[in-house]
Amino acid sequence: GESVGLHLPTLSVQEGDNSIINCAYSNSASDYFIWYKQESGKGPQFIIDIRSNMDKRQGQRVTVLLNKTVKHLSLQIAATQPGDSAVYFCAESPYGGSQGNLIFGKGTKLSVKP
Amino acid sequence: EAQVTQNPRYLITVTGKKLTVTCSQNMNHEYMSWYRQDPGLGLRQIYYSMNVEVTDKGDVPEGYKVSRKEKRNFPLILESPSPNQTSLYFCASSWSGPKSEFFGPGTRLTVL
Numbered sequence: 001g002e003s004v005g006l007h008l009p010t011l012s013v014q015e016g017d018n019s020i021i022n023c024a025y026s027n028s029a030s031d032y033f034i035w036y037k038q039e040s041g042k043g044p045q046f047i048i049d050i051r052s053n054m055d056k057r058q059g060q061r062v063t064v065l066l067n068k069t070v071k072h073l074s075l076q077i078a079a080t081q082p083g084d085s086a087v088y089f090c091a092e093s094p095y096g097g098s099q100g101n102l103i104f105g106k107g108t109k110l111s112v113k114p
Numbered sequence: 115e116a117q118v119t120q121n122p123r124y125l126i127t128v129t130g131k132k133l134t135v136t137c138s139q140n141m142n143h144e145y146m147s148w149y150r151q152d153p154g155l156g157l158r159q160i161y162y163s164m165n166v167e168v169t170d171k172g173d174v175p176e177g178y179k180v181s182r183k184e185k186r187n188f189p190l191i192l193e194s195p196s197p198n199q200t201s202l203y204f205c206a207s208s209w210s211g212p213k214s215e216f217f218g219p220g221t222r223l224t225v226l
Binding site for chain 1: 145155156157158159162170173204206211212214216217
């Protein structure tokens with residue numbers, strides 16, 4: 001089927017290494033951010049979210065870091081596994097989370113080498 | 115099983131022939147949203163609904179309509195489809211917006 005990963009930035013990592021996927025957001029008013037994972041042929045999966053009153057949030061094997069000063073978001077995946085291979089999207093809520101708008105980044109393709 | 119379902123999963127139609135893509139969730143979520151996904155453009159929000167009878171435009175609402183008459187259903191209506199609406203469509207839901215925590219499997223629409 002058609003690949004959503006065409007022409008995306010690609011990050012290639014060795015199995016077991018840590019991965020860092022970066023995202024720059026555009027709207028200074030955004031105060032809620034989400035990371036999604038999308039495997040080939042499937043719908044996006046929610047991974048983790050963070051509000052702007054936090055700099056860091058940890059989940060299972062994942063950590064999201066937020067730097068509001070430079071409008072930058074990152075997703076760190078510890079001990080990357082082959083099952084982590086997917087396209088990862090960040091998303092921002094541009095109206096301070098008070099409305100239902102969500103704007104997605106273009107995505108980064110993560111490829112895990114065994 | 116908690117899920118978001120979409121129907122149909124695949125549809126080929128012709129320009130101008132009205133169609134509806136259904137979306138249903140069984141989690142009693144208040145928030146539902148529609149997205150389209152195109153290569154090189156990523157996911158873009160079409161419409162969202164914060165609750166029953168409350169809908170609002172996303173980034174790309176032109177050519178689409180939605181309704182939210184009951185909490186579980188959020189159909190996407192294309193009154194007069196055009197080829198530029200050929201895309202992969204996803205419905206999503208969550209307890210509150212704009213989280214979009216659960217996505218449906220997608221509907222691949224081709225408009226000839």
